[in-house]
Amino acid sequence: MLKLQGNDIYLALLERDHCKALWNDFEYDFDNPTEELNIGHSDEKAAGWFDEIQKLQGDVNVRLGIFLNNGSVIGDVALQNIDRVNRKCSIGMGIAKLENRSKGYGQQALKLMLHYGFQYLGLERITANTLDVNIGAQRSLEKCGFALEGRERKSVYLNAEMHDRLNYAILKEEYLMS
Ligand SMILES: CC(C)(COP(=O)(O)OP(=O)(O)OC[C@H]1O[C@@H](n2cnc3c(N)ncnc32)[C@H](O)[C@@H]1OP(=O)(O)O)[C@@H](O)C(=O)NCCC(=O)NCCS
Numbered sequence: 001m002l003k004l005q006g007n008d009i010y011l012a013l014l015e016r017d018h019c020k021a022l023w024n025d026f027e028y029d030f031d032n033p034t035e036e037l038n039i040g041h042s043d044e045k046a047a048g049w050f051d052e053i054q055k056l057q058g059d060v061n062v063r064l065g066i067f068l069n070n071g072s073v074i075g076d077v078a079l080q081n082i083d084r085v086n087r088k089c090s091i092g093m094g095i096a097k098l099e100n101r102s103k104g105y106g107q108q109a110l111k112l113m114l115h116y117g118f119q120y121l122g123l124e125r126i127t128a129n130t131l132d133v134n135i136g137a138q139r140s141l142e143k144c145g146f147a148l149e150g151r152e153r154k155s156v157y158l159n160a161e162m163h164d165r166l167n168y169a170i171l172k173e174e175y176l177m178s
Pocket of ligand 1: 029032033034093094095096100101102103104105106107108129130131134135136137139140143
């Protein structure tokens with residue numbers, strides 16, 4: 001079974017109950033907004049998310065749960081749209097409860113996933129997108145070595161305002177040097 005061990009957390013496969021827990025636990029941070037609002041949480045939707053993960057897993061996506069060392073699931077992180085010809089993909093991550101954010105867990109999860117993508121899957125480039133107003137995600141990506149490559153101006157309508165979407169990327173050599 002796939003398990004990537006960090007200091008305080010580990011990454012492992014998500015089972016159906018983990019998806020349900022994450023879906024129920026997710027708290028939206030209005031100070032650091034993301035594009036997806038997850039309006040209308042329900043067990044059916046969580047089950048649908050689990051089924052969708054299975055369809056894509058190991059093919060174009062690798063999605064793993066973020067677990068505290070005591071076994072409780074706190075978030076998920078995914079390599080997405082894996083392009084094996086051009087050796088690149090994007091990465092996305094979420095920690096469900098506000099109380100588990102800004103504790104360094106996201107940073108550990110990002111690093112474990114980058115290691116897996118660059119060293120095991122042989123990728124050369126990993127990209128990430130976030131909103132201009134999501135300072136937490138920007139700090140997290142920059143601290144991990146991602147470089148800001150672009151800004152899609154007024155790309156996302158959210159909370160009655162237009163926002164820029166920021167495009168970040170990290171290359172294998174940059175990851176290896178960090
Ligand atoms: C973005 C997210 C994944 C980061 O994970 P995290 O565990 O909270 O972040 P970490 O604790 O590893 O912090 C990494 C760095 O970012 C900074 N940071 C994290 N959240 C922050 C916030 N809300 N405001 C300012 N800085 C923040 C931390 O201070 C840390 O830098 P430091 O060590 O120099 O202090 C997490 O906050 C989250 O799930 N947010 C909601 C979903 C989301 O925004 N996903 C990303 C979409 S692109």
